[in-house]
Amino acid sequence: DGGITQSPKYLFRKEGQNVTLSCEQNLNHDAMYWYRQDPGQGLRLIYYSQIVNDFQKGDIAEGYSVSREKKESFPLTVTSAQKNPTAFYLCASSAGLNQPQHFGDGTRLSIL
């Protein structure tokens, strides 16, 4: 069945370590997004991609990197430069930039 798969569900990062969050979709959507959600807050956009091999920074891109080598996949790397990475990370996709976005189940990242 169609959907967005994020893995892992929980992730722990050590000091100075880069970690990569996976996001795969089989909805044939062109646009994909990464958001961060902190407790009691709304979602903040980290990066988005309209098409393969193209992506743009969102509001809080510092300390993060992405790639979009395949239409189905949009992995997010949380680098050691991100000093406060503990959050709930959500991947979303949509048929186009102005279309409804659908979310994966999320990845919870914590610091060890």
Add this chain to the structure above:
Amino acid sequence: QKEVEQNSGPLSVPEGAIASLNCTYSDRGSQSFFWYRQYSGKSPELIMFIYSNGDKEDGRFTAQLNKASQYVSLLIRDSQPSDSATYLCAAHSSYKLIFGSGTRLLVRP
């Protein structure tokens, strides 16, 4: 900075009542608006979207949009305890969705 504002709540209603959730947005250029439901510890789930002024109904849910007042609302009729969740309002602004921080709804049995 474009913003979407929501009352954080909690909004408490008895089972069977109408729950009314409200949202204002700052970008007059926003053309599309979305309501998401988020249960505690889970990801947001799209429940309604609206592009035109007026009302849009889907089952027990009605979304209302007033672009002149920059106001969006979500009505939930016959509220059920399973509707207890945080409801996120989002407005499309330029290339992205701007999310409010959400209103927590509690439906009392």
